[in-house]
Amino acid sequence: MAxxxxxxxxxxxxxxxxxxxxxxxxxGFEAMTLRELARRVGVQPGSIYRYFPSKGRxxxxxxxEHLQYLLEQWEVTRPDTADPVERLRAFVDFHVRSHxxxxxxxxVANMELRSLAPADYRQVVALRRxxxxxxxxxxxxxxxxxxxxxxxxxxxxxxVLAMLTGVGTWFRENGRLGxxxxxxxxxxxxxxxxGAAPPKPREGTRGRxx
Amino acid sequence: MAxxxxxxxxxxxxxxxxxxxxxxxxxGFEAMTLRELARRVGVQPGSIYRYFPSKGRxxxxxxxEHLQYLLEQWEVTRPDTADPVERLRAFVDFHVRSHxxxxxxxxVANMELRSLAPADYRQVVALRRxxxxxxxxxxxxxxxxxxxxxxxxxxxxxxVLAMLTGVGTWFRENGRLGxxxxxxxxxxxxxxxxGAAPPKPREGTRGRxx
Amino acid sequence: MAxxxxxxxxxxxxxxxxxxxxxxxxxGFEAMTLRELARRVGVQPGSIYRYFPSKGRxxxxxxxEHLQYLLEQWEVTRPDTADPVERLRAFVDFHVRSHxxxxxxxxVANMELRSLAPADYRQVVALRRxxxxxxxxxxxxxxxxxxxxxxxxxxxxxxVLAMLTGVGTWFRENGRLGxxxxxxxxxxxxxxxxGAAPPKPREGTRGRxx
Amino acid sequence: MAxxxxxxxxxxxxxxxxxxxxxxxxxGFEAMTLRELARRVGVQPGSIYRYFPSKGRxxxxxxxEHLQYLLEQWEVTRPDTADPVERLRAFVDFHVRSHxxxxxxxxVANMELRSLAPADYRQVVALRRxxxxxxxxxxxxxxxxxxxxxxxxxxxxxxVLAMLTGVGTWFRENGRLGxxxxxxxxxxxxxxxxGAAPPKPREGTRGRxx
DNA sequence: TATGAATGAGAATTCATTCAT
DNA sequence: CATGAATGAATTCTCATTCAT
Numbered sequence: 001m002a003x004x005x006x007x008x009x010x011x012x013x014x015x016x017x018x019x020x021x022x023x024x025x026x027x028g029f030e031a032m033t034l035r036e037l038a039r040r041v042g043v044q045p046g047s048i049y050r051y052f053p054s055k056g057r058x059x060x061x062x063x064x065e066h067l068q069y070l071l072e073q074w075e076v077t078r079p080d081t082a083d084p085v086e087r088l089r090a091f092v093d094f095h096v097r098s099h100x101x102x103x104x105x106x107x108v109a110n111m112e113l114r115s116l117a118p119a120d121y122r123q124v125v126a127l128r129r130x131x132x133x134x135x136x137x138x139x140x141x142x143x144x145x146x147x148x149x150x151x152x153x154x155x156x157x158x159x160v161l162a163m164l165t166g167v168g169t170w171f172r173e174n175g176r177l178g179x180x181x182x183x184x185x186x187x188x189x190x191x192x193x194x195g196a197a198p199p200k201p202r203e204g205t206r207g208r209x210x
Numbered sequence: 211m212a213x214x215x216x217x218x219x220x221x222x223x224x225x226x227x228x229x230x231x232x233x234x235x236x237x238g239f240e241a242m243t244l245r246e247l248a249r250r251v252g253v254q255p256g257s258i259y260r261y262f263p264s265k266g267r268x269x270x271x272x273x274x275e276h277l278q279y280l281l282e283q284w285e286v287t288r289p290d291t292a293d294p295v296e297r298l299r300a301f302v303d304f305h306v307r308s309h310x311x312x313x314x315x316x317x318v319a320n321m322e323l324r325s326l327a328p329a330d331y332r333q334v335v336a337l338r339r340x341x342x343x344x345x346x347x348x349x350x351x352x353x354x355x356x357x358x359x360x361x362x363x364x365x366x367x368x369x370v371l372a373m374l375t376g377v378g379t380w381f382r383e384n385g386r387l388g389x390x391x392x393x394x395x396x397x398x399x400x401x402x403x404x405g406a407a408p409p410k411p412r413e414g415t416r417g418r419x420x
Numbered sequence: 421m422a423x424x425x426x427x428x429x430x431x432x433x434x435x436x437x438x439x440x441x442x443x444x445x446x447x448g449f450e451a452m453t454l455r456e457l458a459r460r461v462g463v464q465p466g467s468i469y470r471y472f473p474s475k476g477r478x479x480x481x482x483x484x485e486h487l488q489y490l491l492e493q494w495e496v497t498r499p500d501t502a503d504p505v506e507r508l509r510a511f512v513d514f515h516v517r518s519h520x521x522x523x524x525x526x527x528v529a530n531m532e533l534r535s536l537a538p539a540d541y542r543q544v545v546a547l548r549r550x551x552x553x554x555x556x557x558x559x560x561x562x563x564x565x566x567x568x569x570x571x572x573x574x575x576x577x578x579x580v581l582a583m584l585t586g587v588g589t590w591f592r593e594n595g596r597l598g599x600x601x602x603x604x605x606x607x608x609x610x611x612x613x614x615g616a617a618p619p620k621p622r623e624g625t626r627g628r629x630x
Numbered sequence: 631m632a633x634x635x636x637x638x639x640x641x642x643x644x645x646x647x648x649x650x651x652x653x654x655x656x657x658g659f660e661a662m663t664l665r666e667l668a669r670r671v672g673v674q675p676g677s678i679y680r681y682f683p684s685k686g687r688x689x690x691x692x693x694x695e696h697l698q699y700l701l702e703q704w705e706v707t708r709p710d711t712a713d714p715v716e717r718l719r720a721f722v723d724f725h726v727r728s729h730x731x732x733x734x735x736x737x738v739a740n741m742e743l744r745s746l747a748p749a750d751y752r753q754v755v756a757l758r759r760x761x762x763x764x765x766x767x768x769x770x771x772x773x774x775x776x777x778x779x780x781x782x783x784x785x786x787x788x789x790v791l792a793m794l795t796g797v798g799t800w801f802r803e804n805g806r807l808g809x810x811x812x813x814x815x816x817x818x819x820x821x822x823x824x825g826a827a828p829p830k831p832r833e834g835t836r837g838r839x840x
Numbered sequence: 841t842a843t844g845a846a847t848g849a850g851a852a853t854t855c856a857t858t859c860a861t
Numbered sequence: 862c863a864t865g866a867a868t869g870a871a872t873t874c875t876c877a878t879t880c881a882t
Binding site: 465 | 854
C-alpha cells in the first residue's frame with residue numbers, strides 16, 4: 001500500500017520522536033531497535049528514514065532539540081533579579097520542574113552521550129556546558145557577594161546538578177510525594193548545600209524523619 | 211602439553227573481567243561486543259564462555275562482585291562510633307575514595323542496571339539498596355539527634371548519593387584537583403547539605419571563588 | 421494550473437532518458453538507483469513512473485531505441501556499392517563515429533544485456549544480431565570475391581566488432597588523438613585484419629612507432 | 631549448530647571463491663547477493679565474512695588473484711626468443727587459452743572494474759596495465775624491426791586485446807569449433823591485423839566461407 | 841584450556857514501487 | 862503532471878553463541 005489515508009508527515013515525525021525518547025529511556029539507545037520503534041509508531045522500519053538519516057543522527061537531533069528547549073525555557077523563566085539566592089531558588093524550581101516534566105528526555109540526555117558520534121558529541125556537550133554555566137554563574141555571584149559559602153563554584157555546579165538531576169531516577173509523578181513538596185525539599189537541600197543563610201523557617205518543612 | 215593446571219585459567223578470567231569493565235565503561239554494555247572483548251584479552255570469542263555462561267550473566271557477575279566488595283569494604287572501614295557526623299564524614303570519605311579508585315566499576319554499576327535480566331536486576335538492586343541504607347541510617351540518626359536538618363532521610367539519601375557519585379563523571383586522577391582536596395570539598399558540600407553545624411573552619415577551605 | 425499540455429512531459433521524459441544513460445554508464449544498471457536518477461533530473465522518484473513502467477523496462481526501452489537508431493542510421497549512411505572493401509571502410513567509419521558520438525549508449529548496450537528480463541533480452545539480442553549481420557554480410561561477400569582473406573566470416577565478425585567497440589573503452593574526445601586519425605588507424609587495422617590488399621599507402625600513416 | 635563436522639576453512643574459502651566467480655559472471659557483481667552466494671556454497675551468509683571482510687573486498691581479491699595468476703603464468707610460458715612474430719604468436723596462444731580456460735574470471739575482470747572502490751580500482755588497473763604492456767612491448771619491437779606494420783603500438787594493443795578478449799563472449803568449450811582451430815583462426819586474424827608477412831599458407835585454413 | 845569454523849537470528853539501511861492528493 | 866508519504870521486501874553485515882577438535 002502506498003500510503004495510509006490521511007497520513008501526515010509532521011504528525012508521523014512527532015510520533016517517532018516521542019516513541020524514540022520513550023524507548024531509549026526504557027532500554028537505552030543501543031538496545032533500542034528501529035524495528036521496535038517502528039512497531040510502536042505503527043509504521044515500517046524504512047519509513048523512519050524519511051525523517052532521520054540514521055539511527056545515530058536521530059539521537060543527536062533529539063538531544064539537541066531537548067537542550068535547546070531547556071536553554072530557551074530558562075531564558076523566558078529566569079527572574080529579573082541580581083540576587084543570587086533568588087536566582088538559585090528559581091533555577092532549582094526550573095530544573096526540577098523541567099526534569100520531572102521531561103523526565104525521559106533528561107534521562108536520555110544524561111545517559112546516552114556516549115552513543116553520539118564524535119562531532120555530534122561535541123555539539124551536544126557544548127549545549128550542555130551552556131546550561132551548566134547558568135548555574136556556575138549564579139554560584140559564583142553568590143560566593144562573591146557572600147551569600148553562598150563554597151570553596152569552588154565549578155565543583156559545586158557539578159555537585160548540585162548531579163543532585164538535582166538525580167530526581168529523575170526515583171521521582172514518580174503519582175508517588176507519595178507531590179511535585180510542590182519535592183521542589184521545596186530540593187530547594188532546601190540545595191540552599192543548605194551552597195551554605196546560604198536559612199530563610200525564616202516555615203512550619204512543617206523540617207525535622208520530619210521519614 | 212604441560213601447563214600448570216589452573217594457573218592460566220585464573221589469570222585469563224581476571225583479564226576478561228578487567229577488560230570487560232573497561233569496555234563496558236567506555237562503550238556501554240550493549241555496545242560492547244564479545245569479539246572486541248576477546249581481542250583485548252587476546253583470546254578467541256568462544257573462550258570467554260569457559261568463564262561466563264553468557265554476556266548478560268557476565269554483567270551480573272561483575273556488578274554483584276563490585277557491590278559486595280563495596281559492602282565488605284565499608285564493614286572494615288566504618289568507624290566505631292555512634293556519632294552521625296563522624297559516620298557521615300567517614301562515609302563521604304569512603305564513597306569518594308572508592309568511587310575514584312574503582313571509577314569504571316561504579317560507572318558501570320550506575321549505568322547498566324537497565325541491561326540486566328529481571329531476576330539479575332532484582333539481585334543487584336537489593337545489594338544497592340543495602341548500600342543506600344547505610345547512608346539512610348546515618349542520616350536518620352542525625353536527624354533524630356538534631357545533628358542534621360533534613361525534611362526526609364530517604365530523599366536526602368538520594369540527593370547525597372547522586373551528588374557523590376557524580377564525582378566519577380568529571381574527576382580525573384591527574385587533573386588540577388588532588389584527591390585529598392576533592393574529598394575535603396565534597397565533605398563540606400555534604401555537611402552543608404545535611405544542615406550539619408559547621409566545624410571550626412580551617413583556613414583556606416572556604417570562600418575561595420574559582 | 422495552466423500548462424502547455426504535453427510540453428513539460430516530453431521534456432521531462434527526455435531528461436530522464438539522458439540522465440539514465442549517463443548514470444547507467446557510470447555505475448551500471450544494478451547500481452543505479454531511481455532515487456539518484458530522480459535527483460539528477462530534479463523530480464521525485466515516483467514521477468519516473470509516469471514515463472516508464474519499471475526500472476527494468478526503462479533499460480529495455482533505452483537499449484531498443486539505441487539499437488534501432490543505429491540500424492536506421494546505417495540505412496541512411498551505407499554506401500550504394502557492392503564493393504566489399506568500400507562497404508567495410510564505410511562500416512568502420514560509421515561504427516567508430518557512432519560509437520564515439522554515443523559512447524554511453526554503446527557502453528550500456530554492451531554491458532547491460534545481462535540485466536534484461538528474458539523476453540526483453542531476446543528482443544534486444546535480435547536487434548543486435550541484425551547489426552552484426554551487416555558486418556557478416558560484408559565480410560562474406562569479400563571472402564567470396566577474394567577481397568578478404570578470412571577463414572570464417574562469423575568469427576571475423578566477432579573479432580572486428582570487439583576490436584571496434586573497444587574504442588569506447590579508452591578513446592576520449594579531447595585526448596591526444598583526433599577522431600579523424602582514430603578512424604584512419606582503425607580502418608587500417610581492420611583492413612589488415614581481414615586480409616584486404618593494402619591501398620596505395622599515404623605518407624605518414626604507417627610505420628610510426630609510438 | 632556450531633560446526634558442520636569435518637568442515638575445513640581452506641576448502642570453504644575455495645568454494646566461496648569459485649561460487650562467487652560463477653555468480654558474478656552470471657549476474658554481475660551488483661546483482662549477486664551474498665545470500666545466493668552462501669546458498670550455493672551451502673553455508674550461512676554470515677559465514678562468508680570469516681573469509682572476506684566485505685562484498686566489495688571480495689571482488690578485489692578475486693580480481694587481483696586472477697591478474698597475478700595471469701602475469702605469473704605468462705612468465706613461465708613466454709618463449710625465450712627476441713623475435714616479435716614468435717612472441718606475438720605465443721601471446722595469442724596464451725591469451726586465448728587462458729581466456730577460454732578461465733572464462734568467468736576474465737569476464738568478471740573486464741566487466742566489474744566499475745564496482746571497485748577507488749583504491750582497489752587503482753590496484754587492479756595497475757596490474758591490468760602490466761598485462762597490456764606485455765603486448766605493447768611485443769608490438770613495439772615488431773614495428774621497430776619492420777616485422778609489423780602499425781601506426782601506433784598502444785592503440786594496436788587495445789585493438790588486439792579487445793579482439794582476443796572478445797572470444798570469451800561467444801566461444802563455448804563444446805561448440806562447433808575446437809580450441810585448436812579457435813587459436814589458429816585468432817592467430818591468423820591477429821597476424822594479419824598487425825601487418826605481419828603471412829607465413830607459408832597451410833592447406834585448409836583459409837578461404838573457407840562460413 | 842583454548843581454538844576456529846560455523847550458525848541463525850537480527851541489526852541498520854536501501855530500494856523499487858504505489859497511490860491519495 | 863507531479864509530489865510526498867509510505868510500504869514491504871531485500872541487502873549487507875554483525876553478533877552472541879555452539880561445539881568438534
